[in-house]
Amino acid sequence: MSVNALFKPFQLGTLQLPSRVVMAPMTRSFSPGGVPTAKVVEYYRRRAAAGVGLIVTEGTTVGHKAANGYPHVPRFYGVDALAGWKQVVDAVHAEGGKIVPQLWHVGNVRRLGTEPDAAVPGYGPQAKIKDGKVLIHGMTHQDIADVVAAFAQAAADAKAIGMDGVEIHGAHGYLIDQFFWEGSNQRDDEYGGSLAKRSRFAVELIQAVRVAVGPDFPIIFRFSQWKQQDYSARLVQTPEALGDFLKPLADAGVDIFHCSTRRFWEPEFEGSDLNLAGWTRQLTGKPTITVGSVGLDGEFLQFMVDTDKVAQPASLENLLKRLNADEFDLVAVGRALLVDPDWAAKVRDGREQDILPFSREALASLV
Numbered sequence: 001m002s003v004n005a006l007f008k009p010f011q012l013g014t015l016q017l018p019s020r021v022v023m024a025p026m027t028r029s030f031s032p033g034g035v036p037t038a039k040v041v042e043y044y045r046r047r048a049a050a051g052v053g054l055i056v057t058e059g060t061t062v063g064h065k066a067a068n069g070y071p072h073v074p075r076f077y078g079v080d081a082l083a084g085w086k087q088v089v090d091a092v093h094a095e096g097g098k099i100v101p102q103l104w105h106v107g108n109v110r111r112l113g114t115e116p117d118a119a120v121p122g123y124g125p126q127a128k129i130k131d132g133k134v135l136i137h138g139m140t141h142q143d144i145a146d147v148v149a150a151f152a153q154a155a156a157d158a159k160a161i162g163m164d165g166v167e168i169h170g171a172h173g174y175l176i177d178q179f180f181w182e183g184s185n186q187r188d189d190e191y192g193g194s195l196a197k198r199s200r201f202a203v204e205l206i207q208a209v210r211v212a213v214g215p216d217f218p219i220i221f222r223f224s225q226w227k228q229q230d231y232s233a234r235l236v237q238t239p240e241a242l243g244d245f246l247k248p249l250a251d252a253g254v255d256i257f258h259c260s261t262r263r264f265w266e267p268e269f270e271g272s273d274l275n276l277a278g279w280t281r282q283l284t285g286k287p288t289i290t291v292g293s294v295g296l297d298g299e300f301l302q303f304m305v306d307t308d309k310v311a312q313p314a315s316l317e318n319l320l321k322r323l324n325a326d327e328f329d330l331v332a333v334g335r336a337l338l339v340d341p342d343w344a345a346k347v348r349d350g351r352e353q354d355i356l357p358f359s360r361e362a363l364a365s366l367v
């Protein structure tokens with residue numbers, strides 16, 4: 001089957017992508033002090049040079065004291081970090097690629113002792129206090145306003161340094177998703193209750209980002225049913241509920257939905273083969289990005305547990321069939337691109353036999 005569908009340009013408003021291959025956001029933890037280094041610049045440049053149409057950067061934290069949850073994660077605030085990102089942008093553009101930062105707040109996943117200020121606990125929809133010690137600070141209305149403002153500022157900065165859009169990380173059980181999910185949001189104010197009310201935080205945040213960047217700057221929103229706290233969790237059980245969930249987000253200013261699944265071929269609801277990106281495209285009329293085990297024979301979370309597993313390259317036939325049928329518009333590739341900077345070029349040029357397998361060892365270095 002021809003791979004041409006993956007290498008057709010894509011246009012949405014002012015955003016023009018040279019191919020349909022998107023690099024999925026992947027935390028790499030190679031930015032000491034939160035500043036992307038020259039190695040990080042080279043890492044992204046190589047993917048753009050080898051046919052990736054759009055790079056979504058690793059999660060990069062917005063300017064709020066509790067946004068970060070892990071060591072050596074790049075910041076998206078501060079003169080030093082933004083200067084580092086500007087070099088990444090320029091290098092990617094010089095190769096003809098496009099790039100957006102994934103703006104991230106980890107919420108209640110943060111632990112005391114984490115950089116940049118070890119004394120700051122996690123912030124989440126609700127408090128967790130143990131033996132009189134605040135482990136999670138329950139967010140007040142002022143905290144909510146502060147985080148919304150931090151996302152808006154980060155988006156404005158992304159535009160100022162030449163990024164081609166932003167991706168808001170609303171998936172995987174981090175802060176925005178903690179508000180969506182009733183398992184982590186039992187608030188009894190206007191930010192809790194029904195899914196519509198639990199979405200209020202995201203809606204306000206997207207609206208503020210839209211105001212900060214103006215009408216033409218692309219906003220991608222990543223969401224997922226699964227949570228890192230519970231892989232089988234679901235926000236919605238039916239297509240109708242999915243439509244009701246997504247409409248306010250689209251109305252608030254989302255241009256593209258990035259529908260995070262672990263296996264792209266799995267039907268989202270009974271009675272249809274459509275995956276989450278397929279349903280989202282159909283229900284919202286917005287372009288969508290699919291993701292999950294593209295080009296590999298094992299899904300990504302098992303690699304965090306079974307450390308000696310190796311994922312072998314797998315056929316793209318099912319993916320291409322769906323892309324050709326316009327089930328979704330763009331295809332995000334994670335581990336296959338993490339281990340092999342030339343993955344897209346190898347697919348494009350019929351060099352499948354040269355594609356590298358993925359194992360956890362690949363996480364140890366930036367290539």
Ligand SMILES: Cc1cc2nc3c(=O)[nH]c(=O)nc-3n(C[C@H](O)[C@H](O)[C@H](O)COP(=O)(O)O)c2cc1C
Pocket residue numbers: 024025026027028058059102169171172222260261262291292293294296299300332333334335336363
């Ligand atoms: C090492 C690693 C780091 C990741 N970090 C992020 C992240 O920062 N933000 C995010 O939304 N997803 C993150 N993910 C999930 C990926 O974006 C992607 O959805 C997942 O790996 C499935 O795609 P794949 O099967 O092609 O690898 C990460 C995945 C891996 C393997």
